[in-house]
Amino acid sequence: MIIAVDGPAASGKGTIARALAKHYRLPYLDTGLLYRAVGENVRRLELDPEKEADAVAACDFDDHLLDDDVLRSDDVGKLASIVSAHPLVRAALLHRQRRFARQPEGAVLDGRDIGTVIAPDASAKLFVRATPTIRARRRHAELRERGSSVSIDRVLADIRARDLRDSMRAAAPMVPANDAALLDTSFLSIEAAIKRAIELVERQVNLKAENAAHG
Numbered sequence: 519m520i521i522a523v524d525g526p527a528a529s530g531k532g533t534i535a536r537a538l539a540k541h542y543r544l545p546y547l548d549t550g551l552l553y554r555a556v557g558e559n560v561r562r563l564e565l566d567p568e569k570e571a572d573a574v575a576a577c578d579f580d581d582h583l584l585d586d587d588v589l590r591s592d593d594v595g596k597l598a599s600i601v602s603a604h605p606l607v608r609a610a611l612l613h614r615q616r617r618f619a620r621q622p623e624g625a626v627l628d629g630r631d632i633g634t635v636i637a638p639d640a641s642a643k644l645f646v647r648a649t650p651t652i653r654a655r656r657r658h659a660e661l662r663e664r665g666s667s668v669s670i671d672r673v674l675a676d677i678r679a680r681d682l683r684d685s686m687r688a689a690a691p692m693v694p695a696n697d698a699a700l701l702d703t704s705f706l707s708i709e710a711a712i713k714r715a716i717e718l719v720e721r722q723v724n725l726k727a728e729n730a731a732h733g
Contacts, residue, residue: 519544519624520639521719522632525646526681526692527595528653528660530703530711534646535628537712538719542626547618549629549636550598552611554589555579557597573601577610592661592668592676599680602630605689612636630684633695642722644715645694648704650677697722 539546565572
């Protein structure tokens with residue numbers, strides 16, 4: 519079973535995807551970390567994230583980088599949003615993500631184009647969203663816990679800018695798959711959001727099984 523979880527930054531998709539992976543005992547991949555690793559590699563190599571050739575050169579990174587806490591920083595998140603807009607970067611990371619998705623037991627992946635590009639044949643697809651203001655509050659709280667003094671207005675501006683880049687890019691824009699179930703977490707607790715996600719996955723899986731049985 520492959521479960522695709524898409525959505526914008528701070529929507530709760532990562533928390534939900536990890537919970538689904540635990541519930542169904544499936545391997546989990548935060549595909550955003552791949553783009554964050556590219557962004558961090560661009561920085562370390564002193565390259566230009568706006569230049570596609572530089573960003574592609576940074577795609578050759580050691581897997582150990584994925585475990586580095588620096589990838590969770592807001593600065594690296596901004597770099598990830600920039601490099602992920604390059605079609606050749608997305609192409610370079612495509613096989614890696616599909617290989618993970620097509621493990622024998624299945625997998626849970628979260629990102630922005632899982633249900634549309636990486637695993638269009640996924641058993642279940644969710645598109646997780648929340649209002650920009652609420653997402654900014656969540657991200658601001660996370661950053662404060664890490665010792666950042668960035669203002670919430672700055673966080674909100676960054677989120678809106680990332681949303682615009684992600685949804686307007688030519689390669690694999692962030693849009694819900696036609697058959698994705700929408701899950702708005704704006705006013706849901708973590709527990710309620712996870713419960714709803716499991717319900718939506720079960721509904722999709724059961725429906726596909728029924729359709730297959732009836733040929």
